[in-house]
Amino acid sequence: MILTEEQQLFHDAMTNFFSAHASIDALRRLREESPTTGFDREVWADLVELGLSGIVVPEEHGGLNFGWLGLGAIAGASGRHLAPTPLFSHVVLAQEMLLNCGSTEQIAKHLPVLLSGEEVWTVAIDGDRYFHGGDDSVVEVSNTLSGRKVLVPEGATADRILLPVRRSDGRLGVFVLSAQAEGVHIKATRMMDGRQYANITIEKLDGSAGEWLEGSSLERGWELTLNRAMVILAAEMVGSARELLERTVRFLSEREQFGVKLATFQALQHRCAKLYCEMELAESAVLAVLSAIDQRASEIAAQASLAKAMANDCLTLISSEAVQLHGGMGVTDEMDIGLFLKRSRVANQLLGTSEWHRERFAGLAGF
Amino acid sequence: MSIQGLTPTPVSLQQYQTMTEAHDLEQFRLQLRGWLEANCPPSQRKAVVQSEQIWGGRQRQFPSDDARAWFEACRDRGFTAPDWPAEYGGAGLSDDEARVLKKEMKQLGCRPPLYDQGLWMLGPALLVYGTEEQKREHLTAIARGEIRWAQGYSEPGAGSDLASLKTRAEDDGDCFVVNGTKIWTTKADEADWIFCLVRTNVQVPKQQGISFLLIDMESDGVSTSPIPLISGESEFCQTFFDNVRVPKKNLVGELDGGWAVAKELLKHERKMMATVGEMTEKPNLSLVDLARQCVGVEESGALGSSALRDRMARHLMREQAIERLAERIFLQGKAGQSDARLPLLMKYLGTSEIQTKDELVLELLGVEGLSMEDLSISESNRKMVKQWAFDKALTIAGGTSEIQLNIIAKRALGMPSVDEKS
Numbered sequence: 062m063i064l065t066e067e068q069q070l071f072h073d074a075m076t077n078f079f080s081a082h083a084s085i086d087a088l089r090r091l092r093e094e095s096p097t098t099g100f101d102r103e104v105w106a107d108l109v110e111l112g113l114s115g116i117v118v119p120e121e122h123g124g125l126n127f128g129w130l131g132l133g134a135i136a137g138a139s140g141r142h143l144a145p146t147p148l149f150s151h152v153v154l155a156q157e158m159l160l161n162c163g164s165t166e167q168i169a170k171h172l173p174v175l176l177s178g179e180e181v182w183t184v185a186i187d188g189d190r191y192f193h194g195g196d197d198s199v200v201e202v203s204n205t206l207s208g209r210k211v212l213v214p215e216g217a218t219a220d221r222i223l224l225p226v227r228r229s230d231g232r233l234g235v236f237v238l239s240a241q242a243e244g245v246h247i248k249a250t251r252m253m254d255g256r257q258y259a260n261i262t263i264e265k266l267d268g269s270a271g272e273w274l275e276g277s278s279l280e281r282g283w284e285l286t287l288n289r290a291m292v293i294l295a296a297e298m299v300g301s302a303r304e305l306l307e308r309t310v311r312f313l314s315e316r317e318q319f320g321v322k323l324a325t326f327q328a329l330q331h332r333c334a335k336l337y338c339e340m341e342l343a344e345s346a347v348l349a350v351l352s353a354i355d356q357r358a359s360e361i362a363a364q365a366s367l368a369k370a371m372a373n374d375c376l377t378l379i380s381s382e383a384v385q386l387h388g389g390m391g392v393t394d395e396m397d398i399g400l401f402l403k404r405s406r407v408a409n410q411l412l413g414t415s416e417w418h419r420e421r422f423a424g425l426a427g428f
Numbered sequence: 429m430s431i432q433g434l435t436p437t438p439v440s441l442q443q444y445q446t447m448t449e450a451h452d453l454e455q456f457r458l459q460l461r462g463w464l465e466a467n468c469p470p471s472q473r474k475a476v477v478q479s480e481q482i483w484g485g486r487q488r489q490f491p492s493d494d495a496r497a498w499f500e501a502c503r504d505r506g507f508t509a510p511d512w513p514a515e516y517g518g519a520g521l522s523d524d525e526a527r528v529l530k531k532e533m534k535q536l537g538c539r540p541p542l543y544d545q546g547l548w549m550l551g552p553a554l555l556v557y558g559t560e561e562q563k564r565e566h567l568t569a570i571a572r573g574e575i576r577w578a579q580g581y582s583e584p585g586a587g588s589d590l591a592s593l594k595t596r597a598e599d600d601g602d603c604f605v606v607n608g609t610k611i612w613t614t615k616a617d618e619a620d621w622i623f624c625l626v627r628t629n630v631q632v633p634k635q636q637g638i639s640f641l642l643i644d645m646e647s648d649g650v651s652t653s654p655i656p657l658i659s660g661e662s663e664f665c666q667t668f669f670d671n672v673r674v675p676k677k678n679l680v681g682e683l684d685g686g687w688a689v690a691k692e693l694l695k696h697e698r699k700m701m702a703t704v705g706e707m708t709e710k711p712n713l714s715l716v717d718l719a720r721q722c723v724g725v726e727e728s729g730a731l732g733s734s735a736l737r738d739r740m741a742r743h744l745m746r747e748q749a750i751e752r753l754a755e756r757i758f759l760q761g762k763a764g765q766s767d768a769r770l771p772l773l774m775k776y777l778g779t780s781e782i783q784t785k786d787e788l789v790l791e792l793l794g795v796e797g798l799s800m801e802d803l804s805i806s807e808s809n810r811k812m813v814k815q816w817a818f819d820k821a822l823t824i825a826g827g828t829s830e831i832q833l834n835i836i837a838k839r840a841l842g843m844p845s846v847d848e849k850s
Contacts, residue, residue: 062756063763310841325844330837331830337840338773342746345753367745419741428716428731428740 062348068131071112076138078111083144085397091145092255098218099257100145109178114152118160122172129289129354133296133347140300143397143404145256147181150214153293154286155182158223161282162235164275180220185210185238185261186287192413194287194421197227199263204229206236206244206266212411216259217249223274224263225283233283235274242266254404288365289354291412295365295372296347298408302340302376305383305401309333312387329386336379343371363425370418373409380405449524456525460532467501469494473537478709483543485576486620499573502541509547509571512555516563517571523762540707545614546570546577548700550623553693557640557681566621566642578645579697580610580624580667581690588831590625591634591687595669597626597641604628604641604679606649606672612825616652616665620645623693629684640686642678643669659817660800697826698775711815712808715740715785722792736792743784750777769840776832779822786816 064072082104091101108114117132118124132153139148156175159168159182174180188198188210199208206226216222222238240247244266247259276282310333313324323329350364358364380402384391391398413421471494480491482499490496502508505519511526512518521529551570554563569575586593595608606626616622622643629637643650649672654662681689713721719740724732731737754774760766789812790797796809800817823829837843 062752062759063765310843314843322844327834330841330843331833333841333843334833334836337769337836338777341770341773342749342753342777345756346749348756349752367748370745371749416738419738419745422745423737423741424730426716426741426744427729428719428725428737 062130062345062352064130064134065128068128068134071116071127071131072134072138074111075113075135076141078108079138079142079144082107083139083146084142085400088143088145088255088400097249097257099215099251100147100218105146105181106178108146108148109176113148114156114176114178116152118156118172118176122160122168123176129292129351130348132293133351136293136296137300137303140297140302141304143254143301143400147183147215147219149290149294149297150183150219151175151181153290154184154186154214155219155221155223157286157289158184158235158282159274161286162223162274162276162279164277167272167275181215181218182221182223183213183215183219184223184286185213185216185225186412187212192410192417194413194417195233195283196225199224200227201229201234201268204267204269206263206268208263210261210263211258212252213259213261214411215257216261217247217257222261226268233279235279235283236268237272237274238263238266239271242271252407254407255400256407284362287412288361291365291369292347292350292354292361294408294412295343295368296351298372298376298405299340299344299347301401301404301408302343302372302379305376305379305398306333306336306340308398309336309379309383309386316388332382332386336375336382339371339375339378343368343375346371363422366413366418366422366425369413370415370422373413373415373418376405377409453524453528457528457532460529461536463505464532464536464538468498468536468538471495472498472539474539475537475710475712476539476707480539481543482539482541482573483576483615483618484547484570484573485544485618486574487618488573488576498539499541503572506571508542508573509551509567512551512567512571516555516567517569518567527758542573543707544570544573544576545579545619546575546621546623549579549693549696550577552696553689554680556692557689561677562642562680575620576615576618578613578616578619578622578665578667580613580616580622580643582612583609584611584666588828590690591638593625593627593638595624595626597628597639597674599628600673602676603673604676606641606643606669606674608669610667610669611655612664613652613667614664616645616667617654622650622667623680625686625690628686632684635687637684638686638690639683640680640689641674642680643672643674647672647674649673657818658820659814661814661818663818664821694827695771699771701775701779701822701826708815709811711789711812715744715788718789719792722794739788743781743788746781746784750774750781753777769836772832772836772840775827776823776829776836779819780829782819782822786812786819790816 087101112125113135115124116127116135117129118126120126136148139146159171159175163171175182186192186196188196188208198210199206210224213222219240222240224236224238226234226236228234238245244264246262250258250260252258310324313329314322316323346368350361350368353361353364383398384402387396387398390396471492480495482490482495490499506514506517507519507529509518510521510529511523514520547570551567554567570577581590583593583595595606595610597604597606610624613622622645624641624643625638626641627637628639631637649670650667652665652667654665656662657664711718719731719736723736726732753770757770793809793812796805797813799805800810800813838845
């Protein structure tokens with residue numbers, strides 16, 4: 062649960078980079094200037110240059126093997142800055158899916174392209190209003206694929222989209238979807254977090270013409286990837302929570318009413334103290350499961366659910382409280398608080414709400 | 429696996445040292461396991477029951493021969509106070525070794541070999557503030573279970589505002605003469621000695637006129653009476669001091685410097701209270717099993733009530749997260765990277781969560797959770813009801829939750845305290 066010196070240094074370097082090139086101001090600029098792309102390609106190229114894409118990839122595959130604790134710290138820094146980058150879609154979802162579900166040959170063929178940042182890939186997870194783990198929204202019937210996917214991060218700019226498909230024999234398949242293929246309709250949508258997602262409709266796509274991931278245990282690889290992605294998303298969310306709480310306490314320490322600083326009121330102190338407790342609990346749950354991944358724990362599903370549920374609840378609460386405690390300023394677009402609030406609600410739905418995770422946790426605990 | 433993976437890689441000095449350390453610790457673990465298996469009787473490896481807890485003291489009575497054997501084996505190896513120096517009755521274990529011992533004991537289900545407030549609270553403070561003579565006299569007696577201690581802090585007029593305490597200790601040559609009363613003195617009616625905060629100076633601001641005194645409860649003028657509680661028990665007492673003469677060698681720390689000692693001690697009290705669940709009697713059934721039994725399960729194995737299932741998961745997840753926080757604090761300390769803010773959260777979070785669990789239990793019990801006396805209700809159910817009532821004290825004793833939140837706001841978040849308002 063403790064970062065190594067190298068991980069700490071890398072985290073500091075990334076924090077500096079995010080604050081200089083991928084800060085909240087950058088998010089605002091993207092929102093206003095280029096409504097069709099969710100991230101800045103030049104910034105992404107610089108991040109790849111810094112080594113971000115290979116951070117948890119094993120050395121034999123050309124990565125840095127820097128550890129999940131290290132990646133979690135960077136996700137936290139990204140959450141502090143609301144940095145709009147393909148960290149989640151490309152580095153965590155797509156690369157991990159390829160590593161966990163691809164054959165040795167497929168990894169050797171595609172991974173260098175992903176690591177170099179030449180192409181951006183993503184994974185289409187949800188097809189329903191809510192995330193529910195496994196997904197049968199795209200099905201194969203006699204070699205043709207049909208169905209619909211929603212909330213695909215970077216779905217309209219990605220070069221390839223890894224698509225889970227219920228094969229005709231009932232098993233899970235992962236199809237390497239090209240945006241240009243016949244029968245694929247991609248509609249870019251902008252969610253309230255200012256980032257770009259896509260709704261994808263697939264009509265009678267010829268499955269035999271494309272590539273399927275051919276790893277030996279797809280179901281396990283799929284679940285492992287989602288569990289890891291939940292943890293990284295949770296790490297990002299706790300980073301946002303920490304930033305929000307710091308901003309809120311700073312605001313209360315500066316703002317005067319009734320002739321005193323707001324921070325001197327005990328009612329507000331206790332609210333902030335409780336928020337701080339929630340944040341450190343969530344952070345502890347996240348750090349524990351990141352360490353477990355680094356220590357090659359065989360089963361992380363319950364811990365991943367713990368981390369995501371705690372992160373969901375803490376960020377939902379802290380972002381709402383941050384708006385309230387900033388008073389009238391909290392509901393203005395000029396303050397960044399609202400951007401965190403909106404991002405929190407999107408992140409909350411991505412990879413499962415707290416109710417879903419508690420349900421899964423209960424099932425795994427045998428009740 | 430690739431061929432690269434099979435090539436031996438050079439090992440740095442630091443890695444080598446870590447490996448040696450891990451190896452030594454593993455050796456230690458194996459030795460311990462053998463010792464515990466040989467010395468902890470099977471009856472002492474069952475979940476602890478209140479009536480079988482081993483308390484020390486002059487009136488010490490062992491609940492069974494096995495309990496005596498287990499206590500004596502631990503006492504002779506210093507395992508009643510594993511991390512205290514050996515010359516004061518401890519085992520002199522390093523933090524890592526003490527943690528290994530704790531883990532191994534938990535693994536085998538060994539009961540704590542000794543219960544005593546001197547062991548949990550006074551001892552650690554004496555290690556910091558005691559004179560050599562005091563350490564030799566008192567620490568050894570505590571670790572050997574010969575003297576049982578009570579705590580004399582709160583007074584009827586000084587609760588959260590502890591520093592306003594009024595029990596006086598007046599200088600009378602080689603003695604102090606103590607007059608006043610202390611309340612919530614846990615089990616003082618069974619204790620031999622009591623450590624007290626007393627006022628030795630009324631001319632200075634309230635925190636600066638307090639001293640820390642050790643008082644033998646057999647001294648003339650000391651009396652104690654138990655206070656009946658909502659749980660039907662009377663763990664807490666009120667203790668009265670009427671012209672009690674206390675030798676000056678029993679002053680811990682500086683004269684008028686007792687507040688510093690009290691703060692050190694409070695740290696250990698809060699730590700102890702955050703982990704109180706491990707030492708107290710557990711219900712025969714886990715929460716999950718109790719819920720299964722009370723509300724039934726569906727064919728899928730899920731609890732009959734989905735609302736309850738969600739609340740249970742919420743509680744069990746928080747309980748786990750609190751454990752992770754404790755582990756994080758430990759690992760930070762070990763790495764020399766302690767975040768001083770984190771330990772401030774443990775008492776508030778730990779005690780609140782115990783109460784959440786108690787409320788769940790009470791609801792699960794339904795009508796069987798509404799009486800402590802109805803003998804048609806099983807003893808184990810009535811015990812859970814008593815526990816629910818007793819645990820209401822956890823968020824009050826040792827610094828209320830409100831005081832804890834004040835401290836978190838001030839020291840972790842840097843928000844100004846009330847008297848800095850202007």
